[in-house]
Amino acid sequence: MSDMHLVHQRWTDTKVLMEPIRKGFGRGLKSAGEKDENVVAACADLTDSTQMHLFKEAFAERFVEIGVAEQNLVTVGAGLAAMGKIPFVSSYAAFSPGRNWEQIRTTICLNDQPVNIIGSHAGVSVGPDGATHQMLEDITLMRALPNMTVIAPGDSIEAEKATVALAKYKKPSYMRLAREGTAIISTDKTPFEIGKAYIYTQGSDMTIIATGTMTYQALLASEMLFKQGIDAEVIHCPTIKPLDAATILRSVKKTKLVITAEEHQVNGGLGGAISEFLGEHYPVPMRRVGVRDKFGQSGKPEELLEEYGLTAKHITFTAVKLHEEAR
């Protein structure tokens, strides 16, 4: 797949650079602010850790410190948008959209105001902070809302592009970010458009659809599967809503087996979205890799990813089993 311009062609035993996805957001927001003076930002007392400080330092007069008040965060955002601004409002995903769903529903989605809601520290890889801070239901919450777009970038490079794209998109949007270092898999030349999914590895035996931090794990898994005689196609799906139905359907019609992978509850997340779509349009045997109706806990990120089944090994195991069962 030369046209995807990824960092490497092969991933197993290949050194990758790690960077938190949220860092890309910070750079993207500053660059969006340079391009358009209507871009503004607000944060609920987590400016450094959501990486909004880069924007704040560059454009102090366009930054609003809300304090620990997530209901106010998104409704102030709705007011800024009503006056023609392009607001980005950030907190941890557990608090926003965790705490303020109704305000997002009424004053942003139904009211049709183009607020960009940024939920950082999503997933169990948040680590020692424990279950309260490991948001695993945000995709479900946001995906259920009419008029909402949902994005989970696969690495910091893509997060930067997605942020710049959101500033021009001007629709109610949610973007989830992760705290820990995530492998940098893409480059400046790798394509990104809101609403598009991308085939990162071509294959013919099965389709692995992954989002966010799990795309790198899916790339590793596809190489483990290849050694076991399974030629898997890996689709990176950064936009969970609206789904890139055409790309997904074309692949699934070819492979007729599907695995989804996400650092999120499988209920209502990417796995939910793909199940709903294929259930109506092209039902095929499928398995969802993700958190299965559980809360997280304190621990090191790698311990937790192992405990909740969120590694390349788990994707491989699930895929091999599905392949056997379907034969």
Added chain:
Amino acid sequence: MGGKYSLEELEIKANDIREDIIRMLEYAGSGHSAGPLGLADIFTALYFDVLKHDPAKPNWGERDILLLSNGHCVPVRYAAMAHAGYFDKNELMTLRQFGSRLQGHPERTKLPGLESTSGPLGSGLSQACGMSLAMRMNSENHRWIYVIMGDGELDEGNVWEAAMLASKYKLHNIIGIIDRNNIQIDGPTEKVMPLEDLSHKWESFGWNVIDIDGNNIEAVIDACSMGRANTTKPTMIIAQTIPGKGVDFMEYDFKWHGKPPDHDQAKKALHELRTLGGKIKGEHE
């Protein structure tokens, strides 16, 4: 004062708006009676004296903003807007019906001039904060944001989050008006969730507080002028109103918070409004 209508003309308009509210609610067969009737004087003052607006150009870039945070009181806004010329008065009778622009709770995308979508309580003041911050960034110094809130609505934590933010950033072009009618769905506000001492609460949050009789149009207009004159703090007007004002059997009774009059009750209410409680002879008698 100094607007284009005399006080007497404004009082007549408020009465006309009350009659329309009764007709709309009776025809719709559902909706809130007490709040909209109590707010008729405030809405008359705003739409016919206080607000800088143009009904022919609802998106005029220099208009003042009026946010209705307690969306359930929207019948009074619809009636005032129709009287001001935003749309034909006949459309008022479509309230709450399928396909109507006059939704049960206001939706900005359906009807030009509404400014926001509300119903779930507590988020209007926050949106005013966002609007005010945007105006400051744009150096728009001559636009005002009026926010109507219910008193029961003040139970919502979101309101106090906004109260702190407006004070912190000295958003002095925000003028809030609390419809202090002392009732909410489950009963008197002071029984459901005591709000007093309300003036001191807002003062302690850093607001310029003005207490008025909210059924006195002149007092509403004067308080808004005083609010605009304060250039250091946001202003909160605590407007004591009589729920169900103008209709004797509805006044002060919390049971009329969330229900419409039936045919006979509407007839009685309209008679009372036309005769100003028997003080004058109705035109239609």
